[in-house]
Amino acid sequence: MNTATARYAGHLRTEATHAASGNVIQTDAPTDNHGRGEAFSPTDLVCTALGSCMMTVMGIVADRHSLDLVNSTFAVVKHMSTEAPRRIAQIDVTFTLPAALSPNDRSLLERTARTCPVALSLHPDIKQNVMFEYK
Template sequence: MTSKVTYLGGLRTENLHVNSGNTFVTDAPIDNNGKGEAFSPTDTVATGLANCMMTMMGIKARDLGVALEGTTAEVTKTMAADPRRISKIEVVFDFPIEADAKTRKILEHTANTCPVHYSLHPDIEKIITFNWK
C-alpha cells in the first residue's frame, strides 16, 4: 500500500504516506463548494508534476555533479468544465545556478520525461519554462 486516504467531513481528506507516516490534508476548492483552506486534489496533481520534474532533475544533477539546491518551481493550474478537469498546467522553474548549454539540455530533457509528465492525459496542456541564472 502506498497511501491511505481518510474522509474527515466538510469536503476535506487526510492523506497518509504509509512508509513514512507523513500526512497532508486536501480541501475542495472555493469554486467547487469547498473552503479552499488546503491543496485541492487537482492542486496536488499539478504540483506533483513539478515535484516529479524537480526530483528527476535532482537525480540527474547529482550524477552530473551539479547542485540544484535553491531551485524553485511556480505552478499554475487551469481548470475546464464539461467535464470538470485540469486543462492546463504551467510550471516555471527558476535555477539559482549557472549551467552550460549541454547541462541545461540534459536537465530539461530529464524533467520533460519524468513519470508524472508521461502519466498525465495528453489533452492536458503542459507549459514548462526553465529560467537559468
C-alpha cells in the first residue's frame, strides 16, 4: 500500500495525500527558488520532519517512563548550501522541554532524540545541530 500519493498542482506546488488518514499537505517552492513561499517547501518538510521525529520518539520514551512532555516545543532553522548543488547543508533544532526533568531523564531524552529514524536517515553531510532548553 502507498504511504502517500501526490499531484503537481502547477505553479511549483504539490498536494500530497496521506493514504491511511486522508490528510493533505501542500508544498510550494521557496521565494529564493522561484516560488511564492506560501506553504512548506519540500526542504522545509525534511527539516520539520527531523524535529517531529525527534519529539515523537522522545514522547514514546517519556510515556514509557511516566514523564510529561505535553506542551514541549521545538523550532527548526534550515540552512541551504551556498554552492551548487542546491541542498540542505544544516538543520538547527531547538527543543524546549520541562525544567522539572531530572538530569538522568534529560540525558535519556536527548540520546533518544539524536537517534530517531529521520536523524539516522539523513545524509551525513547534513549537519544536525540539536539543542535542548529546559524551562
